[in-house]
Amino acid sequence: MIPWLPPEPVFPPLESALSEPDGPSGLLAAGGDLSPERLLAAYAQGIFPWFSRGDPILWWSPDPRMVLLPDEIIIRSSLAKVLRNRPYEIRIDTAFADVMAGCAAPRNDGQSGTWIVPEIQAAYQRLHELGYAHSIETWMDGQLAGGLYGVALGRAFFGESMFSRHKDASKIALAHLCVLLQQKGFGIIDCQMETSHLASLGARPIPRSEFAARLAVLVPQAGEIGPWSAATVSGHFRKEA
DSSP states (O other), X not given: OOOBOOSSSOOOOGGXXXXXXXXXXTEEEEOOOOOHHHHHHHHHHTOEEOOOTTSOOEEEOOSSEEEEOGXXXXXXXXXXXXXXXXXXXXXXXXXXXXXXXXHHSOOTTSOOOTTOOHHHHHHHHHHHHTTOEXXXXXXXXXXXXXXXXXXXXXXXXXXEEEEESSTTHHHHHHHHHHHHHXXXXXXXXXXXXXXXXXXXXXXXXXXXXXXXXXXXXXXTSOOOOSOOOOOOOOSOOEEOO
16 A cells, blocks of 8 residues: 655655555655645655646655766767757756746657646746756757756755757756756756666666665755856766767
């Protein structure tokens, strides 16, 4: 049985999350709400909401956890050329709702961010207004071409979703995010679930216990709360082997 959350923003121990073959890997609890207090409490422990329209709120803590260290992003030669030569502009926190809508929209591969339901969009818009959720946006010819959004707590960034309307637009945003996080002293980007796409960019899985231990150090560190400003890509990146 999956525990149902009480009114208070508390969660079961991470070790109680379901793992195969008992159920969906990492499912921890159900119910509760999407208030800022509960969401921030969840992220501080490495827990995030993920559910489809019509389902109860479901809370997850997968093991292993996919993470990207900001100074370990891999910039392949094709992306490096794009970063140098393609005309684009990076804006941050200027179109948060539009980025969420882009992430929720159907994609060319037929998939969509079906978990980015209206309740999720409203909840993260509130976190954005409070200064915890941020959007990194790639603009081309005056139009939003792609980007990503996530939550910042202390010196940890929890990536939620990304989208592209033009080739490489989300990768451009991620490259700038990594530089910005290096400048701000962040130690980790949570990528949640393991995918080959994220692995190709330098992300790797780590045990949930290690992830929780890193958060215990990074989240309590004082961080900037409020709108962020754009950064220039000028960091050190791992090159394609």
